[in-house]
Amino acid sequence: MKTKILKNTKEDIEKAARILRDGGLVAFPTETVYGLGANAFDEKAVAAVYEAKGRPSDNPMIVHISRASDIGQLTRRLSPDIVTLIENFWPGPLTLVVKKRPEVPDRTTGGLDTVAVRMPDNETALELISTALCPVAAPSANLSGSPSPTRAVDVIEDLDGKVDAIIQGEDCRVGIESTVVDMTGDVPTILRPGIITAENLEAALGKKVEYDKAITGKNGGIDGDYKPKSPGMKYKHYAPKAEMIVVEGERARVKAEIERLKGLNERLGNNVGVILFEEKAFIEAAHDFFARLRDLDKEGVDLILAGALSDTDGVGFAVMNRMLKSAGYNIVRVQ
Numbered sequence: 001m002k003t004k005i006l007k008n009t010k011e012d013i014e015k016a017a018r019i020l021r022d023g024g025l026v027a028f029p030t031e032t033v034y035g036l037g038a039n040a041f042d043e044k045a046v047a048a049v050y051e052a053k054g055r056p057s058d059n060p061m062i063v064h065i066s067r068a069s070d071i072g073q074l075t076r077r078l079s080p081d082i083v084t085l086i087e088n089f090w091p092g093p094l095t096l097v098v099k100k101r102p103e104v105p106d107r108t109t110g111g112l113d114t115v116a117v118r119m120p121d122n123e124t125a126l127e128l129i130s131t132a133l134c135p136v137a138a139p140s141a142n143l144s145g146s147p148s149p150t151r152a153v154d155v156i157e158d159l160d161g162k163v164d165a166i167i168q169g170e171d172c173r174v175g176i177e178s179t180v181v182d183m184t185g186d187v188p189t190i191l192r193p194g195i196i197t198a199e200n201l202e203a204a205l206g207k208k209v210e211y212d213k214a215i216t217g218k219n220g221g222i223d224g225d226y227k228p229k230s231p232g233m234k235y236k237h238y239a240p241k242a243e244m245i246v247v248e249g250e251r252a253r254v255k256a257e258i259e260r261l262k263g264l265n266e267r268l269g270n271n272v273g274v275i276l277f278e279e280k281a282f283i284e285a286a287h288d289f290f291a292r293l294r295d296l297d298k299e300g301v302d303l304i305l306a307g308a309l310s311d312t313d314g315v316g317f318a319v320m321n322r323m324l325k326s327a328g329y330n331i332v333r334v335q
């Protein structure tokens with residue numbers, strides 16, 4: 001397939017919208033990561049997204065809308081809490097899991113009776129969705145298992161030749177995927193952490209929110225019998241081609257251990273890359289993390305040593321969720 005590489009001009013966005021309406025696949029920028037979109041109501045188009053990404057088809061997609069009121073096309077039930085979160089955080093990096101209307105295809109929701117919805121905070125994305133005149137189902141625009149794409153070049157690298165069009169926009173402002181919150185139970189439950197934190201949600205709602213065990217459990221809850229609510233949490237994720245180790249502990253010790261392991265491995269003839277963010281610079285870490293993984297892979301490193309961020313529930317915690325997955329929970333602890 002020949003992929004059209006488009007710009008984020010009005011004219012090109014109209015071309016892309018037409019492709020979506022005709023059942024095609026378009027990759028587009030959002031504020032979090034690039035998405036690979038299809039008409040959410042077109043089962044064939046949605047199936048083609050799984051195909052292009054090489055993704056298991058029980059993994060549900062996030063449906064993107066351009067006006068908050070369009071959530072009515074996807075669900076009938078809007079609780080006061082859902083309305084509060086929409087008012088506080090949309091457009092923005094917050095995905096709400098709600099009961100789905102029967103019209104939303106099973107293909108889009110991976111057979112679940114719920115649907116994940118978000119309104120992205122990105123002009124190009126909003127214009128594309130509103131011109132397409134349909135909600136747009138879009139997972140991250142990477143090959144399944146590889147790091148999420150935060151730059152147009154990353155998308156081209158993974159999907160050129162596999163999708164109808166790629167809109168080249170700016171680098172993503174946030175850099176990690178949206179916070180996903182399950183709003184179908186009594187207590188709002190975070191299924192995937194992001195830059196909108198539990199504290200942010202609690203401040204808006206005036207009540208406690210919980211984390212799904214898949215996030216807080218050992219090894220991301222993938223060991224043992226626990227079945228995560230968010231099916232995406234169970235797959236091997238974001239893995240760089242290189243072997244990766246996360247070094248955890250007191251900051252000075254972490255630095256020293258990374259230096260030691262680096263020297264050791266270099267003497268063995270290995271090419272070693274290091275990811276060590278400034279202490280407490282969590283927003284920057286979120287912005288850079290996936291791009292760093294991809295760049296180190298391009299440099300052909302054999303081993304990536306990453307310093308853990310110490311944060312138990314904020315933005316640093318959301319970055320750690322990705323970092324540990326990337327490393328396949330390969331952790332070295334220093335005291």
Ligand code: TXA
Pocket residue numbers: 030032033034035036059060061062093095097109112114115116120138139140141176177178179180191192229230231232233
């Ligand atoms: O920032 C983002 O959310 C990006 C951009 C493109 O919007 N999208 C994204 O999509 O990260 P994806 O497919 O890579 O991740 C979607 C996550 C998965 O973990 C999936 O299991 C979960 O959301 N999810 C989707 N629908 C769900 C549902 N009905 N119930 C529970 N989890 C759901």
Ligand code: MG
Pocket residue numbers: 139140148
């Ligand atoms: Mg993804």
